[in-house]
Structures are given as C-alpha cells and as structure tokens.
Amino acid sequence: VVTTRASALYDELRARGGKLTPARRAVLDVLSAATTHLTADQLLDRVHDATPDIHRATVYRTVVFLSDLGIVEHTHLGHGPAVYHLADDLHHHLVCEVCGDIVEAPVAILRNLDRRLKDDYGFEMRPLHFAIVGRCRRCSAG
Amino acid sequence: VVTTRASALYDELRARGGKLTPARRAVLDVLSAATTHLTADQLLDRVHDATPDIHRATVYRTVVFLSDLGIVEHTHLGHGPAVYHLADDLHHHLVCEVCGDIVEAPVAILRNLDRRLKDDYGFEMRPLHFAIVGRCRRCSAG
DNA sequence: ATCTTTGCAAACTTTTTGCACCAAT
DNA sequence: ATTGGTGCAAAAAGTTTGCAAAGAT
DSSP states (O other), X not given: OOXXXXXXXXXXXXXXXXXXXXXXXXXXXXXXXXXXOEEHHHHHHHHHHHOTXXXXXXXXXXXXXHHHTXXXXXXXXXXXXXXXXXXXXXXXXXXXXXXXXXXEEOGGGGHHHHHHHHHHHOOEEOGGGBOEEXXXXXHHHO | OOOHHHHHHHHHHHHTTOOOOHHHXXXXXXXXXXXXXXXXXXXXXXXXXXXXXXXXXXXXHHHHHHHHTTSEEEEEOSSSOEEEEETTOOOEEEEETTTOOEEEEOGGGGHHHHHHHHHHHOOEEOGGGBOEEEEOHHHHHO
16 A cells, blocks of 8 residues: 555655665555554565565665665664654654553653753754663553 | 772672672673773673683673662663663763764753653653764764 | 666674583672 | 582574675666
8 A cells, every 4th residue: 555655755765866666665655554663574574565575685775775865764662673664753762671662752852851952062862763761650660 | 900889899799699700890890990881892801801711791691680780781872782881870871873972961961851751651761771862063063 | 778776695793592510608 | 518600602683795686767
C-alpha cells in the first residue's frame, strides 16, 4: 500500500537527486505505514513481506541514505538495536529500563532544556537521537 | 597508586559481600584515578599497566558486577562503545555529533525535566545513562 | 551511456557466554 | 572447604564494507 505520505517522500527523494529504487520505495512504504518505530530487523521483515529479495545490507544502506537526506531518523532506545522512523514523526521516548515499555512524550517537554543548553553552552541539542531512560510508573513503584 | 577513594570502594565492595580480587582492585583503581570516562578498551589498557594478565572478559564482567552494586555506571555517548565511570561522578554529557567533543554539564540542568516527567508520566528518569547529543557551539556555527 | 545501487559474503566492533581451573574468604 | 571469580576461546549481536553484477536515469 503506497500512502500519500510515502509518495510525497518519493518526490522528496527524487527532488534531492536520489534514485528511486524498489528497495528505497519499500523502506519508505514500511516506515510510512508503521505505527511504532522499527529496528533494522523489523524493517527488513516488513520490507520482505512485499519484496522478499531485498538484502539486509541494502536496508542498512537505505536508512543511512535516507538519514543523510533528512527523511529518516534513528533513535537508540537502550542497549539493543537502534530504531528507525520518519523524521517528521517527532516525539521523545521514555524507555523503562526494567520492563522495556516505551512511552512517547511530546517534544515540548524538552523546550526549556533546549533553550538553556543553547544559552548557557551554545549547544544545539538533538534530543530525539536518544531515548530518555528510567523507570516507568509501574516499575518505580515496585 | 591506591587512592583513598579507591580504598573506600574496596570496603564498600566487601561490605556488600563481594570478593576483592586483583581484577576488581585494578578496575576500581583505574576508575578512581581517571579524569575522564573510559571505554572498556581504555579501561583494559590502564588495568594492564599495573596487571597485564587480566582478561578483557574479566573487565566486562567486573563492570557489570560493580554496576549491580551501584558503584559504577556506564553512559552511551553516541554510536561507539559505552564509557564507564564511578557512580558518584555525577554530571551530564553534551556530546557533539560533529566533532565528538564532550562538554560536561551539572545535573541541575535536568531538574525541571526530571520533575515534569515524574509529575506528568510517573516516570523516574535516569538521565546519566545517556548523553545529550547535538552540536557544540563551534560546530553549530559552521 | 553513465553513474548509482544492489546482492553477496565477509569483516568488523562491542559485548556476552560455557566451561574447566583457580583463588578469596 | 566452599563459593564465586577468572582465563580462554568461541559466539553473539548489530552493523559496515569491497567487489562485481544489475538497474535507474
């Protein structure tokens, strides 16, 4: 299923001088349809549903390529693999280190910190690149 | 050189029922003397300066052991290896994704965020476990 | 026709583990 | 004496790369 969202990304990719290959199409389709962020493995599995011949290495190369174009981002949620998602899907991740549960939080929660780091340290944070690790309500109670 | 800081940690380790082995002594000595956080490789190198026979796997097992006791923490600074440091060495890390420079910032900078996540989400953050990634003053200017 | 992208297999980096031996208490 | 720690070698987990063949424009 090629969504409007995905086809807009095809255009963006071409506008930036990239070639639109089946692998790239498939990765964009999967990421556009995803309701959660996906690890490289999950991404590969879903890409395989429609296009079984695409190689794991190609998926890795594709997400690097799409990241360079600013279309895709990845986030490190903890010790395991990174997760990938479209760059317009903006929110923070609160990852529970005990149960692994992930709660999403709006970007606004970091606005003050963002300003403060900028003012005090000249540092432009890219907060989406890492999850905020801690303990969720249930696990900090226990 | 066994510092006061290190020998206090020997005591803590024993008080918790751990065995004080040469490997553990060496790791505590190195971490107590370090002025920066160390990757497992760097830690191993420095451990080898005094005790060349200690195995890489032992260093890994030792930091896990010391983390379980709350004596050591590790932080993920970016894509590379984790860095280890004593748990009493509290500050955040602002890591520049362009030049790799690390700026340390006081824990107070996250106080508001900490409270907000607690109040709004019941989430107890453990902010030291991940660096704050972004661009330093120099690199965001460029 | 050209230049990029892909598949494959292999390397790489960081960390973990099974097992037999050794050491701290 | 007993329990737990260590060295070793090998595997695991996640990701990257060199190369020759195939594909997009």
